[in-house]
Amino acid sequence: MARSRPVVVGVDGSPPSVRAALWAGAEAVRTGLPLHLVLVDGTQADHTVDELTRRCRKAVPELVVTGEVTAGHPARELVRRSTDAQLLVVGSHGHGAFREVLLGSTSTSLAAHARCPVVVVRGEPRTTGPVVVGVDDSPGSRAALRHAFDHASHRRAELIAVQALPDAHFAANAYPTPDPREVRTRADLHLAEQLAGWCADYPDVAVHRDVANQHPVTALCRAAESAQLLVVGHRGRGGFTGLLLGSVAHGVLHHAPCPVAVVRTTS
Numbered sequence: 001m002a003r004s005r006p007v008v009v010g011v012d013g014s015p016p017s018v019r020a021a022l023w024a025g026a027e028a029v030r031t032g033l034p035l036h037l038v039l040v041d042g043t044q045a046d047h048t049v050d051e052l053t054r055r056c057r058k059a060v061p062e063l064v065v066t067g068e069v070t071a072g073h074p075a076r077e078l079v080r081r082s083t084d085a086q087l088l089v090v091g092s093h094g095h096g097a098f099r100e101v102l103l104g105s106t107s108t109s110l111a112a113h114a115r116c117p118v119v120v121v122r123g124e125p126r127t128t129g130p131v132v133v134g135v136d137d138s139p140g141s142r143a144a145l146r147h148a149f150d151h152a153s154h155r156r157a158e159l160i161a162v163q164a165l166p167d168a169h170f171a172a173n174a175y176p177t178p179d180p181r182e183v184r185t186r187a188d189l190h191l192a193e194q195l196a197g198w199c200a201d202y203p204d205v206a207v208h209r210d211v212a213n214q215h216p217v218t219a220l221c222r223a224a225e226s227a228q229l230l231v232v233g234h235r236g237r238g239g240f241t242g243l244l245l246g247s248v249a250h251g252v253l254h255h256a257p258c259p260v261a262v263v264r265t266t267s
Contacts (some may be wrong), residue, residue: 005086005116006036006066010078013039013048016091018055018119023259025056025063025091027119030154034084036063040077045069049215075110082114092122111253111262112234117147121259125228129258130158130208132224133231134216137194138207139265140233145195147263148231149202155228158206162223163191178212185210217251227258234264 009024011017028035038043038054049067056065070077072109082088090110111118135141145161152159165187188211199200199207212219224230232252253260 004033004086006034006060007031007087007089008036008038008078008085009073009080009089011037011039011048011052011091013044013052014091016053016121018091019125020089020091020119021056022059023119023121023125024087025060025065026127027087027089028065029060029063031086034066036081036085037065037067038078038081039069040074041068041071078110079113079115082116082118085116087117087119088114089119089121092120111219114262114264117261117263119229119259119261120253121255122256123258126226127155127228128157129137129226129228130160130228131155131229131231132160132162132258133221134220134233135161135191135194136233137190138233140193140263142233143265144231144233144261144263145150145198146263149198149205149231151229151231151261152205156204157228158208160208160210160223160227161191162210162212162219163187164219165211165213184211184213217255220252221256222224224256224258229259229261230256231261234262 006073007024007028009017009021011021021035025035025057035056037049037056039049046069049069053065053067078088078090088110108215111120131148131152133144135145148159148161151157165183188209191209191211195207195209199205210219210223214222220230230252253262
């Protein structure tokens with residue numbers, strides 16, 4: 001029998017990493033997968049991993065969990081383990097060497113280069129509320145939709161699909177000046193077309209469309225105010241271009257009010 005690909009969580013003993021481990025443990029049980037804790041270059045590493053393993057088992061008794069302490073660069077080690085993982089999870093802040101993974105350009109690199117979906121657990125995770133997904137008709141967006149619909153279905157949650165309209169449609173000097181209502185109607189129709197196949201595959205998921213004439217970070221964070229998960233693709237175009245390469249990446253990964261899943265396209 002093939003060995004299940006685990007949910008891997010990077011930990012360092014900080015409160016955010018504890019929340020990430022507990023979130024990852026619940027997700028592992030939900031998907032029927034084992035949980036694997038990874039600590040890179042930490043102080044009192046063995047004790048930290050043992051304590052987190054105990055806390056995860058106490059919180060979710062049916063969880064199969066293992067732990068590992070290793071040396072190296074945190075992001076590099078986690079990316080390496082993502083090859084054999086179903087999901088890679090980290091907290092939104094940390095301390096010591098692990099802090100590099102969770103703040104600044106290295107967190108963007110981790111999300112960009114991991115070979116599986118990456119979840120950055122922000123704040124106090126919720127077990128209720130909708131799943132929000134960014135849509136832009138790109139391969140990355142389609143991979144994000146698959147992940148978002150699956151999560152919403154298993155959690156029995158509603159799904160909010162957000163599409164940011166191109167700024168050019170509403171530019172004051174556009175000629176001829178487009179009718180905002182017509183632009184929005186066409187965008188909503190296009191969004192519905194992108195969702196149609198997924199809605200057929202997941203008839204149990206209630207879907208709400210949100211066409212926003214806002215910056216993608218603003219639109220996504222607003223829609224995710226009461227969400228349990230925000231899902232975005234690895235790369236996109238249109239409203240989500242450069243999601244993991246510039247200010248939008250930092251905006252979503254560092255300012256979203258809930259855990260953020262970054263899903264890598266396989267095409």
